[in-house]
Amino acid sequence: MILGLDIGGTKIEGVGLDSVTFETLVTLRNVTHTETYEGFLLSVRSVIDEVAKHGNIESIGIGCCGSVDKAGLMQGANLVILNGQNFIGDITKNINVPVAIANDADCLALSEFKDGAAKEAQNSCVAIIIGTGCGSGLIVHNKLVTGLNNLGGELGHNPLPNYLAEVDGSEVLCYCGSKNCTEAFVSGTGFARTFSAKYHQANSKEIMHQYKQGDSQAVAHLDLYCDQLARVCANIVNFVDPDVIVLGGGISNIDEIYPLLNAKLNQYTFTKNTVTKIVKNVYGDSSGVRGAAFLHLQG
Ligand SMILES: [Zn+2]
Missing domain, CATH: 3.30.420.40 (ATPase, nucleotide binding domain)
Known part of the structure; x- marks a missing residue:
């Protein structure tokens, strides 16, 4: 299955979709830890680990504020603990699947283009x-x-x-x-x-x-x-x-x-x-x- 994560300031939502039919196989939520970067990573990682119990994850896509700069570090995130961190590198430790990140508007565009209002x-x-x-x-x-x-x-x-x-x-x-x-x-x-x-x-x-x-x-x-x-x-x-x-x-x-x-x-x-x-x-x-x-x- 393909895994999508939507990381907000208060909650993290994860969904595992069938990679062929896009049927929703599992949906999970967790509170976003915003006090420390380490706590934040754990809160994201726990959603990934929980979804992984329901099937083989082929790819991970992350919807999140901010963007990744040329050095691979987060910038411009409202979740300020993320800025300056190698978030993608840190979250993919010991995970051997492709990981990509985009902002919420890009995710909306993709979702609706794939099979929604813009299909x-x-x-x-x-x-x-x-x-x-x-x-x-x-x-x-x-x-x-x-x-x-x-x-x-x-x-x-x-x-x-x-x-x-x-x-x-x-x-x-x-x-x-x-x-x-x-x-x-x-x-x-x-x-x-x-x-x-x-x-x-x-x-x-x-x-x-x-x-x-x-x-x-x-x-x-x-x-x-x-x-x-x-x-x-x-x-x-x-x-x-x-x-x-x-x-x-x-x-x-x-x-x-x-x-x-x-x-x-x-x-x-x-x-x-x-x-x-x-x-x-x-x-x-x-x-x-x-x-x-x-x-x-x-x-
Ligand atoms: Zn302006």
Whole structure:
């Protein structure tokens, strides 16, 4: 079987899939130990060892924050104990199977491309996670594009396209140092921030509750949000022209956004008769762990 691990700040999920049918054979969870690196390694290793009791592991894919630098050391991880560590080398001691690592957006892209919302795609898709932040992954010719600097497919810190203060609200200084990053508007955090700055303090759930009651501010805000995300997706179409764009993360669960997004997309694409669809993921929270398992099956 192929093993996928989804490592988060609070829990580690492991899934063993049949390597031919992709049927789920075993699913396990463990608490992520974040106090020491050694404790963290043990918490990951125990999931691998438990899954191994259910069958022969042929490969291990790991979905995790951060990336691996040229020296093989972790960098940019929210799980800060990982940074500077040879995580892949340490976790594969005494394990003689291929191990690969990717971020959550790349795993979402792979999961949905393999047999989810993008399974009809001929050879490309873009996946965007709109949750606390905004991460994205790109598949071209059936493979993840990681890129020279590990930035392939990342659009969260590009400027929001067609930004206008009178439409989108005041300028936002992002933690990355740039102004008006896409993430600051289209993430779940950005969704609530923009509304709160314009009308009154509210979180995403409260905004959608108001929307369902026909509140004019919430209705206008969802329309603006979809307009912003449609601009982002139009830029993707203009540059990559993928077969499909798949959304994941908390905001992707708002079904009302899809008709709005798809209606607005053509307003911003270079040609106005594009047929690209923006769709919801199929596998939800399982996309990370499934996509991780598929890391070795690309191409
Ligand atoms: Zn930024």
